Amino acid sequence: MKKLSTHSFELGAIRPPSEGGSHSLLIRVTRNCPWSRCKFCYGTPYNREKFQLRGVEDIKKDIQAAKTISDEIKQVSWQLGYAGQINNVVGSTIIQREPNLSESHSFVTVFNWLNSGGRTAFLQDADSLIMRTPDLIEVIKYLRETFPSLERITSYARAKTICRKTLEELKGIRVAGLNRLHVGLESGDDELLEHIDKGVTAEQNIIAGRKAKETGFEFSAYVMPGLGGPSRSEQHAKNTARVLNEINPHYIRFRPFVPRPNTPLFDEYQSGKLQISSPHERLRELKTMIEALTVTSRVCFDHMMNAWRKESGELLFTQDYEGYKFPEEKERVLELIEEGLRVSELLHIDAKDMVAMPHL
Numbered sequence: 001m002k003k004l005s006t007h008s009f010e011l012g013a014i015r016p017p018s019e020g021g022s023h024s025l026l027i028r029v030t031r032n033c034p035w036s037r038c039k040f041c042y043g044t045p046y047n048r049e050k051f052q053l054r055g056v057e058d059i060k061k062d063i064q065a066a067k068t069i070s071d072e073i074k075q076v077s078w079q080l081g082y083a084g085q086i087n088n089v090v091g092s093t094i095i096q097r098e099p100n101l102s103e104s105h106s107f108v109t110v111f112n113w114l115n116s117g118g119r120t121a122f123l124q125d126a127d128s129l130i131m132r133t134p135d136l137i138e139v140i141k142y143l144r145e146t147f148p149s150l151e152r153i154t155s156y157a158r159a160k161t162i163c164r165k166t167l168e169e170l171k172g173i174r175v176a177g178l179n180r181l182h183v184g185l186e187s188g189d190d191e192l193l194e195h196i197d198k199g200v201t202a203e204q205n206i207i208a209g210r211k212a213k214e215t216g217f218e219f220s221a222y223v224m225p226g227l228g229g230p231s232r233s234e235q236h237a238k239n240t241a242r243v244l245n246e247i248n249p250h251y252i253r254f255r256p257f258v259p260r261p262n263t264p265l266f267d268e269y270q271s272g273k274l275q276i277s278s279p280h281e282r283l284r285e286l287k288t289m290i291e292a293l294t295v296t297s298r299v300c301f302d303h304m305m306n307a308w309r310k311e312s313g314e315l316l317f318t319q320d321y322e323g324y325k326f327p328e329e330k331e332r333v334l335e336l337i338e339e340g341l342r343v344s345e346l347l348h349i350d351a352k353d354m355v356a357m358p359h360l
């Protein structure tokens with residue numbers, strides 16, 4: 001059997017957990033974050049490097065490298081009699097013959113992507129929409145042409161960047177084949193947004209969400225329970241519910257706040273300026289927020305930071321990427337919150353205990 005080539009392509013540090021779940025093909029179209037100021041994020045490894053746009057030709061070369069790796073893996077499948085199907089036997093055969101490939105992030109990414117159907121791709125890093133619209137469209141079209149099996153392409157985007165694009169630009173990007181935008185709203189409370197230096201107002205979050213939906217994107221909104229600590233809990237809950245109701249995103253994804261070492265909010269926490277809310281305080285905040293929601297979204301707790309427990313020790317909420325369908329399952333979520341509030345706080349995992357956990 002012929003040796004696999006050593007093609008590789010550039011990969012960024014992060015992607016949303018839901019894209020990890022589908023083993024999305026990761027294509028890096030920009031490097032790092034053009035804002036890099038949010039106080040809960042700035043200072044993390046992801047944000048220490050300077051933001052850079054990448055050239056379209058460089059990105060195309062990466063897509064071509066991923067294609068070469070994909071073709072070579074499929075060739076092995078044919079040689080083994082699996083007619084191009086990818087499975088673990090194909091993977092272990094390749095690794096037995098070329099053990100060094102298990103350390104190639106490019107190979108592992110492409111193999112896992114093929115092994116889970118080759119249907120989704122994610123454009124890295126923090127704000128792909130900041131690319132010039134014609135460049136982004138060219139990249140998306142090229143990615144679609146190169147991998148016709150792709151059913152979904154998604155990306156992170158800043159609300160401010162979506163606001164800056166015209167409806168025509170957004171439509172063009174959508175028609176080219178970008179399906180879903182993952183946007184960190186974090187909160188709908190202006191005071192809190194300013195405090196964390198999000199660089200976006202509640203109103204801009206609403207405009208961005210509506211524009212994205214109007215132009216045909218699936219909108220996946222991230223919210224941080226506990227971000228305001230106990231003192232800003234109520235305003236955070238009520239104003240975030242208001243913004244979410246105005247947008248009615250396809251997905252609402254909860255990412256409870258945990259202060260990360262080296263970030264400004266971690267320093268505030270260490271100096272005693274910022275109080276971290278307890279597991280029950282966070283559940284009460286969620287209750288206020290969820291009671292006020294009138295959305296038809298899928299509400300998801302698809303991250304390990306949603307660590308509340310039931311009496312049995314099981315996770316309180318499913319961490320499934322499709323979560324709970326609202327309004328049908330709103331009562332169910334409220335019942336679960338009540339259940340979590342009956343469990344002793346000592347049984348829940350406190351945000352303070354998660355400070356050193358990896359930020360996925």
Ligand code: SF4
Nearest residue numbers: 033036037038041126
């Ligand atoms: S926009 Fe996103 S990636 Fe950039 S600093 Fe804020 S949270 Fe971090």
